[in-house]
Amino acid sequence: MSHSRGHVIVVGAGIAGLSTAWALMRRGFKVSVFEQGPIPNPRATSYDEHRITRHAYGTLEGYAYLMPRAFALYEEMFKDIGARHFAPGSVVYFLRDDVDWFEPVSRSMAALGKGMHEIPLGAVPDRFPMIETKSLARCVETEEGGMLFPIRILTDLTVFLGNAGVSFHADARVSDVDPEAGTLVANGEIHRADRIVIAAGAWVNKITPVVADAVIPSRQAVMYLSPPAEYVEAWKSVPVLIDLGTESGTYTLPPRMGTRLKVGDHVFTRSGDADGDRIATEADVARLNRAARLAYRYFDRYQVLEKKICFYTVTRDPSEEFQVKPWGRKAWVVSACSGHGFKLGPLIGDGVAAAIAGERSDGDTVRLAAGRMSLDEARAL
Numbered sequence: 001m002s003h004s005r006g007h008v009i010v011v012g013a014g015i016a017g018l019s020t021a022w023a024l025m026r027r028g029f030k031v032s033v034f035e036q037g038p039i040p041n042p043r044a045t046s047y048d049e050h051r052i053t054r055h056a057y058g059t060l061e062g063y064a065y066l067m068p069r070a071f072a073l074y075e076e077m078f079k080d081i082g083a084r085h086f087a088p089g090s091v092v093y094f095l096r097d098d099v100d101w102f103e104p105v106s107r108s109m110a111a112l113g114k115g116m117h118e119i120p121l122g123a124v125p126d127r128f129p130m131i132e133t134k135s136l137a138r139c140v141e142t143e144e145g146g147m148l149f150p151i152r153i154l155t156d157l158t159v160f161l162g163n164a165g166v167s168f169h170a171d172a173r174v175s176d177v178d179p180e181a182g183t184l185v186a187n188g189e190i191h192r193a194d195r196i197v198i199a200a201g202a203w204v205n206k207i208t209p210v211v212a213d214a215v216i217p218s219r220q221a222v223m224y225l226s227p228p229a230e231y232v233e234a235w236k237s238v239p240v241l242i243d244l245g246t247e248s249g250t251y252t253l254p255p256r257m258g259t260r261l262k263v264g265d266h267v268f269t270r271s272g273d274a275d276g277d278r279i280a281t282e283a284d285v286a287r288l289n290r291a292a293r294l295a296y297r298y299f300d301r302y303q304v305l306e307k308k309i310c311f312y313t314v315t316r317d318p319s320e321e322f323q324v325k326p327w328g329r330k331a332w333v334v335s336a337c338s339g340h341g342f343k344l345g346p347l348i349g350d351g352v353a354a355a356i357a358g359e360r361s362d363g364d365t366v367r368l369a370a371g372r373m374s375l376d377e378a379r380a381l
């Protein structure tokens with residue numbers, strides 16, 4: 001392949017970096033990926049058995065508008081890698097307190113033409129026998145979501161990109177990025193490119209000051225579980241379950257297609273260092289255990305298979321907007337990490353590649369990544 005469009009170095013081989021490499025390679029750029037660990041890296045935020053994808057986006061309506069294009073780009077990626085690492089399904093929400101969720105979701109789902117409906121509370125015990133119904137106020141099912149399988153996506157994408165001519169540099173921690181000269185240092189050597197994209201996940205503030213005022217790393221815990229015998233069958237057929245209670249707030253991915261049952265929460269710790277230890281203590285999972293006991297019946301009967309520590313960056317303000325910005329003349333910083341970045345990885349990577357290729361203005365790419373496009377703009381992507 002000719003690389004007449006120039007050479008781009010991508011730093012980081014998580015979903016953001018690999019998606020950006022994919023989108024650039026498809027546009028005819030020469031791409032090199034530098035990753036501080038193995039590729040894919042088990043310490044990366046992206047590296048996990050499953051991730052939720054969905055159109056329902058709560059109050060972040062701008063991200064809901066991006067979801068049809070995000071789903072479409074994953075389908076294009078699956079075609080390229082030759083495997084559809086996606087289990088489509090609905091997502092069911094359990095509302096216990098007065099949360100600002102139903103109105104914005106009804107609005108955005110209607111605008112997108114996507115279905116949602118109430119499940120009568122009387123039907124919950126039959127369909128979801130594992131759910132604690134005490135204090136349950138409402139149950140809502142949203143259509144067209146499901147689970148992505150990240151480890152398989154990252155692995156197959158790496159193989160595909162390598163075969164397509166992308167050069168990979170594993171165990172190459174990058175430092176000293178010069179965004180004006182287009183240079184960086186890895187393993188004591190200086191490397192130069194026409195453009196540099198930094199997609200360093202929870203390490204981003206160690207490599208660039210550009211988003212340090214906006215994002216902070218957050219140590220998060222999830223648990224993988226084996227359900228008690230009486231719920232094994234039920235877990236085989238339930239979709240993704242999300243509890244929106246203030247105290248009981250959890251998200252749960254069922255065991256499907258070779259994955260384990262996983263439960264986590266979205267209470268950000270806003271502390272920790274992604275280079276630090278990854279040993280989950282009882283303190284790390286204390287809040288999650290309390291919440292899960294309120295969300296699930298007989299939660300103490302589940303066997304814990306693994307307590308896992310992972311990191312993402314979250315915004316210092318409550319916006320949860322991805323921070324994707326040009327840096328100097330020659331670099332972009334892509335901090336599309338946070339608790340909702342996997343489903344949007346290919347869309348953000350494509351946006352950055354479009355800006356580098358001159359197909360879209362830098363400003364529009366920044367707005368797209370921040371979820372600030374109107375429905376009409378998102379439809380035109």
Ligand SMILES: Cc1cc2nc3c(=O)[nH]c(=O)nc-3n(C[C@H](O)[C@H](O)[C@H](O)COP(=O)(O)OP(=O)(O)OC[C@H]3O[C@@H](n4cnc5c(N)ncnc54)[C@H](O)[C@@H]3O)c2cc1C
Nearest residue numbers: 012014015016036044045046052174201337340341342343
């Ligand atoms: C527990 C949990 C649950 C989540 N659930 C969901 C979900 O259900 N749905 C969803 O859409 N999203 C979810 N997310 C968020 C999603 O996983 C992240 O937003 C996304 O994976 C971030 O990808 P990334 O490529 O930006 O970061 P990463 O995957 O962390 O990739 C960054 C890479 O850069 C490398 N790197 C860093 N610094 C350097 C350097 N100096 N030199 C070279 N390489 C470097 C790292 O080693 C790493 O491999 C969840 C996240 C967590 C932690």
